[in-house]
Amino acid sequence: MKYVDEYRNQESAQRLAEAIRRITTKPWSIMEVCGGQTHSIVKYGIDELLPPQITLLHGPGCPVCVTPLELIDKALQIAARPEVIFCSFGDMLRVPGSGGDLFSVKAKGADVRIVYSPLDAVKVARENPQREVVFFAVGFETTAPANAMAVFQAQAQKLPNFSVLVSHVLVPPAIEAILSAPDNRTQGFLAAGHVCTVMGFEEYLPLAKKFRVPIVVTGFEPLDILQGILMCVEQLEHGRAEVENQYARSVQREGNRPARELMAKVFRVVHRKWRGVGEIPQSGFGLREAFAAFDAEKRFGLVDYSVEEDSECISGQVLRGVKKPHECPAFGTRCTPERPLGATMVSSEGACAAYYLYRRHAETSRVAEGARQGAENA
Ligand code: SF4
Secondary structure, X not given: OOOHHHHHOHHHHHHHHHHHHHHXXXXXXXXEEEHHHHHHHHHHOHHHHOOOOEEEEEEEEOHHHHOOXXXXXXXXXXXXXXXXXXXXXXXXXXXXXXXXXXXXXXXXXXXXXXXXXXXXXXXXXXXOOOOEEEEEEEEOOOOXXXXXXXXXXXXXXXXXXXXXXXXXXXXXXXXXXXXXXXOOOOOEEEEEHHXXXXXXXXXXXXXXXXXXXXXXXXXXXXXXXXXXXXXXXXXXXXXXXXXXXXXXXXXXXXXXXXXXHHHHHHEEEEEEEEOOOXXXXXXXXXXXXXXXXXXXXXXXXXXXXXXXXXXXXXXXXXXXXXXXXXXXXXXXXXXXXOOOOOHHHOOOOOHHHHHHHOOOOOOOOHHHHHHHHHHXXX
8 A cells, every 4th residue: 555545445444344343242442542543533434334342432642632731821821921932833722721722822912823843943942032932842752752852952052042841741651540440441452653653562562461451553544443443353352462563564663763762861751640630650751850941840930830620521531431522511512612621622633522523423424324335235
């Protein structure tokens, strides 16, 4: 396969779905970790192609969704300062904090700028030596190398006016927390292919062994996901609990070594709070002491700030696969993408936004319908 369309081929999707149907004899709950996978599943109706015994649970892998409320509030406070140019990826601007979002701060006159790379923020700092330039460094292991590079470059260029507000989170501790929870329903995982492209998959081996769960590193296109599910169900049906790599065209066992070395230079592993979930030990990156001068929380005196989350939003349960978005009483009524109550309704990778966007309760998706018709005609 050379082109993206081949990963969306309907006949191949039907064959994979049929293979899953053939081997499934028991009910299984499988979690796709990444929000990008969730969107593919809902958009293409992949779950509607599966036999009724297979339940897909949507996991915590949306970086915007899990950035804790207090980090959003810190961003709002920093961005509102007159000396600050606050740089961020666009999808963070609409995430609600406890008193508005970055768009509303910008509307009141703050200098909030959307950038496409953290290195753009370094450039802004170089061009504005009289201003404080802060970059909102959020994300999973996927975005960490570029953010590490920005801090590294700022230090090399001796930029005293650059800092980062860091909220990096890590996938393996989140999987461990999900599997350790008393209400856990997940029996197998589709691990996020892009995270593993950076980190490899060796750190998943002890998790598969300890919790006796299959973990299949999986891509994002419909055929990737169906193949990942097939590999996972094969393991579950045969009582195996191994780490397998469906996304071999991108992922190697040891990941991207230079990227990991750069991250290890700049970041250290810290306890991190996840929005809607709470603190997970050793689940994030923070700056190493050698780079503490670039820590925006320290620079603006916000290290000890904390805040309670909205009790109406059940995104914590959605992110742990305990509830589906439409089971939230506010879904589609008090909470919509235009007026979100929680971050999972904001992000392009959020499960609530995916359910809302693709109107899955009103319509059967085109792909699923086509596949069904194809199966009936066969
Ligand atoms: S629908 Fe809105 S309120 Fe409900 S869990 Fe999703 S983001 Fe939170």
